[in-house]
Amino acid sequence: MKLRLVMVMVLAAVGTLTLNQARAEEPIVILNVSYDPTRELYQEFNEAFARHWLAESGQAITVRQSHAGAGKQARAVIEGLEADVVTLNVAYDLDAMHMHGDLIPADWQKRLPHNSCPYTSTIVFLVRQGNPKNIHDWGDLVRKDVAVITPNPKSSGGARWNYLAAWAFAADRFGGDEARVLEFMRALFANVPVLDTGARGSTNTFVQRRIGDVFLAWENEALLVTERLKPGEFEIVVPSMSILAEPPVTVVDKVVDKRGTRAVATAYLDFLYGETGQRIIAKHYYRPQSEDVAREFADRYPDVKLITVDAVFGGWQSAHAKHFAEGGTFDQIFAR
Amino acid sequence: MAGSKTRHSVLPGFRPTMAFTLMYLGLVVLIPLAMLALHAVRMSWTEFAQTFTAPRTLAAYRLTLGGALIASCVNAVFGLLIAWVLVRYRFPGRRLLDTLVDLPFALPTAVAGIALTAIYAPTGLIGGWLARLGIQAAYSPLGIVIAMAFVSLPFVIRTTQPVLEDIDREVEEAAATLGASRFRTFTRVIFPAILPAVLAGFAMAFARAVGEYGSVVFISGNMPGRTEIVPLLIMTRLEEYDETGATAVALVLLVLSFAMLFIINLLQLWARRSTAA
Amino acid sequence: MTTLSIQPDLTPVTSRSAVAPPSPVLRWTLIIVAVGFLGITLILPLAIVFVSALEQGWHTALAALTHADARAAMRLTALIVVIAVPINVVFGVAAAWAIAKFEFRGKSVLVTLIDLPFSVSPVIAGMVFVLLFGARGAFGPWLGAHGIRIIFAWPGIALATMFVTLPFVARELIPLMQAQGHEDEEAAVSLGASGWQTFVRVTLPNIKWGLAYGTILCTARALGEFGAVSVVSGHIRGETNTLPLHVEILYNEYQFAAAFSVAGLLVGIALLTIIAKAAVQWRLQVNARASASLIEGEMTERVEWASK
Numbered sequence: 055m056k057l058r059l060v061m062v063m064v065l066a067a068v069g070t071l072t073l074n075q076a077r078a079e080e081p082i083v084i085l086n087v088s089y090d091p092t093r094e095l096y097q098e099f100n101e102a103f104a105r106h107w108l109a110e111s112g113q114a115i116t117v118r119q120s121h122a123g124a125g126k127q128a129r130a131v132i133e134g135l136e137a138d139v140v141t142l143n144v145a146y147d148l149d150a151m152h153m154h155g156d157l158i159p160a161d162w163q164k165r166l167p168h169n170s171c172p173y174t175s176t177i178v179f180l181v182r183q184g185n186p187k188n189i190h191d192w193g194d195l196v197r198k199d200v201a202v203i204t205p206n207p208k209s210s211g212g213a214r215w216n217y218l219a220a221w222a223f224a225a226d227r228f229g230g231d232e233a234r235v236l237e238f239m240r241a242l243f244a245n246v247p248v249l250d251t252g253a254r255g256s257t258n259t260f261v262q263r264r265i266g267d268v269f270l271a272w273e274n275e276a277l278l279v280t281e282r283l284k285p286g287e288f289e290i291v292v293p294s295m296s297i298l299a300e301p302p303v304t305v306v307d308k309v310v311d312k313r314g315t316r317a318v319a320t321a322y323l324d325f326l327y328g329e330t331g332q333r334i335i336a337k338h339y340y341r342p343q344s345e346d347v348a349r350e351f352a353d354r355y356p357d358v359k360l361i362t363v364d365a366v367f368g369g370w371q372s373a374h375a376k377h378f379a380e381g382g383t384f385d386q387i388f389a390r
Numbered sequence: 391m392a393g394s395k396t397r398h399s400v401l402p403g404f405r406p407t408m409a410f411t412l413m414y415l416g417l418v419v420l421i422p423l424a425m426l427a428l429h430a431v432r433m434s435w436t437e438f439a440q441t442f443t444a445p446r447t448l449a450a451y452r453l454t455l456g457g458a459l460i461a462s463c464v465n466a467v468f469g470l471l472i473a474w475v476l477v478r479y480r481f482p483g484r485r486l487l488d489t490l491v492d493l494p495f496a497l498p499t500a501v502a503g504i505a506l507t508a509i510y511a512p513t514g515l516i517g518g519w520l521a522r523l524g525i526q527a528a529y530s531p532l533g534i535v536i537a538m539a540f541v542s543l544p545f546v547i548r549t550t551q552p553v554l555e556d557i558d559r560e561v562e563e564a565a566a567t568l569g570a571s572r573f574r575t576f577t578r579v580i581f582p583a584i585l586p587a588v589l590a591g592f593a594m595a596f597a598r599a600v601g602e603y604g605s606v607v608f609i610s611g612n613m614p615g616r617t618e619i620v621p622l623l624i625m626t627r628l629e630e631y632d633e634t635g636a637t638a639v640a641l642v643l644l645v646l647s648f649a650m651l652f653i654i655n656l657l658q659l660w661a662r663r664s665t666a667a
Numbered sequence: 668m669t670t671l672s673i674q675p676d677l678t679p680v681t682s683r684s685a686v687a688p689p690s691p692v693l694r695w696t697l698i699i700v701a702v703g704f705l706g707i708t709l710i711l712p713l714a715i716v717f718v719s720a721l722e723q724g725w726h727t728a729l730a731a732l733t734h735a736d737a738r739a740a741m742r743l744t745a746l747i748v749v750i751a752v753p754i755n756v757v758f759g760v761a762a763a764w765a766i767a768k769f770e771f772r773g774k775s776v777l778v779t780l781i782d783l784p785f786s787v788s789p790v791i792a793g794m795v796f797v798l799l800f801g802a803r804g805a806f807g808p809w810l811g812a813h814g815i816r817i818i819f820a821w822p823g824i825a826l827a828t829m830f831v832t833l834p835f836v837a838r839e840l841i842p843l844m845q846a847q848g849h850e851d852e853e854a855a856v857s858l859g860a861s862g863w864q865t866f867v868r869v870t871l872p873n874i875k876w877g878l879a880y881g882t883i884l885c886t887a888r889a890l891g892e893f894g895a896v897s898v899v900s901g902h903i904r905g906e907t908n909t910l911p912l913h914v915e916i917l918y919n920e921y922q923f924a925a926a927f928s929v930a931g932l933l934v935g936i937a938l939l940t941i942i943a944k945a946a947v948q949w950r951l952q953v954n955a956r957a958s959a960s961l962i963e964g965e966m967t968e969r970v971e972w973a974s975k
Binding site (some may be wrong): 085090093094118119120121124128132133134136137154157221252254255257261262283312 | 797
């Protein structure tokens with residue numbers, strides 16, 4: 055009896071599920087797989103885009119979001135997570151989507167303006183109010199009395215930008231003497247008490263759990279904390295130099311062709327470049343590419359000397375191979 | 391064997407139930423786990439050894455096994471004590487406590503993780519107090535031990551309780567009337583009787599703690615070589631597109647689980663035999 | 668694993684109070700240490716969850732629980748439970764029937780294999796399904812070609828949950844049915860009852876509380892699994908987030924009160940579960956006491972068998 059009842063229940067469950075699935079297909083649903091700190095940005099942007107798309111084409115659309123550390127997200131897409139668009143934070147992870155599984159063409163970065171980066175950002179220091187540890191530049195991070203918070207460069211894209219910025223600073227200071235640069239990086243990471251897997255985990259550790267003296271943060275994340283989350287409790291320190299972080303976006307060809315969503319996915323990314331999109335981007339503290347919008351919000355972004363990965367590290371492929379691949383400099387730092 | 395088989399064969403249903411058992415077990419557990427072995431076979435021995443003897447892997451194993459060992463030792467001591475108190479003494483709220491002991495079993499590990507972090511972080515209730523003593527709880531190996539101890543708390547209590555209840559009070563009384571001190575009665579009469587049960591619970595707690603992921607990642611600092619546990623290392627390796635590395639680390643953990651299970655089963659057999667004797 | 672097995676607990680409660688308690692000082696010290704330890708390890712985390720949930724008032728907590736994403740997570744979690752628990756109940760009954768009522772070679776190996784998911788790290792449990800059904804996995808290309816999604820959709824989450832919760836019912840029923848022997852069933856069959864009738868009329872009444880107990884444990888674990896599900900979920904808001912994953916998401920969005928509210932819901936379910944479990948356990952003890960003498964004889968026989 056019970057057995058039969060159970061069978062019926064299972065069948066019923068599967069049945070309702072299939073129905074649910076079918077019903078859910080009616081309005082178009084696309085999936086944007088993104089990295090950690092873009093949650094608030096895309097929440098607002100998705101609503102704006104849905105309104106725009108309804109007005110434009112008369113179609114109702116739902117944009118679903120998935121957020122986690124960038125490395126984890128890229129791997130999930132490669133393993134079959136059906137993302138119509140990906141909005142990640144290092145070009146390397148998108149290259150990986152081309153290399154493992156041929157999800158996008160090799161020249162994906164040339165398809166959209168500004169190397170497929172609708173916004174940029176940089177890395178700044180977030181310190182506690184009054185800057186009690188007197189931290190002003192990258193050199194201060196290796197002091198014995200300073201505890202540094204950063205996510206793990208192996209799993210977080212933001213942390214890779216942190217790492218490269220620190221490396222570029224040390225390389226500049228030591229005139230390219232790699233042994234000393236490595237020593238600097240080792241001293242820096244010896245000061246790191248917690249290595250979260252994603253940028254959001256690190257923000258929680260620093261802001262909510264009060265661990266560490268300085269947090270190597272995305273500029274947008276740091277502004278979110280000082281302006282909205284905890285005004286008056288933290289302040290931003292701009293180092294003497296930093297890195298131009300270029301988070302790329304792309305349509306995942308293999309997925310949109312299969313699902314028939316290329317038009318809407320492309321429009322979604324184009325909308326990011328449009329004025330409404332750029333304004334939402336600026337509102338969430340990213341640096342917009344549109345010069346008009348950038349001028350409007352100019353007072354928000356500190357003036358800082360920015361190096362680029364292409365100029366200093368010869369692009370993401372070689373940067374990744376040297377620093378973050380198995381046995382790279384990051385592994386060497388922890389190797390003893 | 392053959393004789394006993396004919397004795398039981400009057401009952402129907404052996405074939406269908408056995409077939410279903412094997413099929414389901416095969417589909418859900420064995421074939422998926424075999425994939426691990428299959429992936430590992432693609433590796434050469436040197437590759438495997440290299441992955442496994444990398445300092446980072448070894449450090450993760452040391453931390454995970456060491457942390458689990460400490461956590462289950464703590465649980466063995468306190469578990470025995472709690473079981474004793476719950477079985478032998480009557481006090482208000484006993485039934486409630488007895489019921490609550492199972493909570494770590496029913497509580498989602500993620501919830502345990504954020505709750506424990508909130509308590510043991512320097513901003514938390516106990517964490518702040520420990521911080522004033524200069525002890526860092528969350529984000530240190532201590533935090534990992536705390537999370538592991540939490541999730542494996544019920545095991546020793548639940549294996550020891552029934553055995554304690556089963557011990558013949560008359561034997562104890564006899565020992566007491568023969569002039570044995572209370573301490574002597576405990577060490578000579580009670581302890582030998584419950585030892586197998588405590589050990590079985592200890593082994594289960596250890597096995598559970600070694601595999602724990604959900605609660606530990608929240609409270610751990612996740613630093614390679616310092617506070618990175620093996621399950622997290624597997625996750626990280628996967629996220630680096632390094633399936634081979636992940637497989638090698640996972641396979642060793644799997645073999646370890648198997649060995650633990652074997653030991654647990656032996657201990658339980660021993661426990662059953664000694665209660666029956 | 669007999670962690671949660673109730674079998675040996677057969678002593679009548681009254682016999683405990685027969686001996687005079689030891690010195691009150693020792694007794695109360697032990698009680699205070701035990702209660703203190705459980706207070707810090709169990710009750711404090713519970714309290715923290717509820718206090719943090721209500722930090723911003725009832726309104727925020729309620730809003731968090733009725734948010735569309737939270738409701739979607741509840742639906743998905745319920746769906747997973749409805750799939751994983753019944754199939755594991757059927758499996759548990761079938762496995763226990765085959766193992767307890769018949770003799771065959773390799774029985775102890777089979778029992779060990781059923782135990783295996785207990786001690787496999789949840790991360791490995793999730794990972795193996797990615798190796799199997801991921802786009803680059805063994806069956807990935809075939810599934811992709813046929814448009815079947817397993818990983819990063821509900822079937823993958825259901826599979827991972829089934830893996831993790833597989834042993835619960837079986838491990839509860841095997842010792843119970845072994846202890847009860849097979850004479851009753853044999854009698855029923857010799858009187859002409861069919862196999863199904865025998866099971867429903869003879870076996871089921873004997874094992875119903877054990878079955879309920881295993882089902883409760885299985886349900887609790889299915890509701891709360893995090894590690895394995897996290898690997899195969901894909902974390903799509905409103906689609907592939909289970910309740911425990913939703914807690915993590917809210918936590919990472921600085922919505923602490925909301926995160927703890929959803930966590931509070933899960934704690935509430937966990938509390939209900941252990942209360943139900945305690946009630947069932949009590950019933951089991953009553954039943955066990957009634958047939959204590961019978962089972963004790965059976966136990967010795969079983970141990971003799973096991974020692975061969």
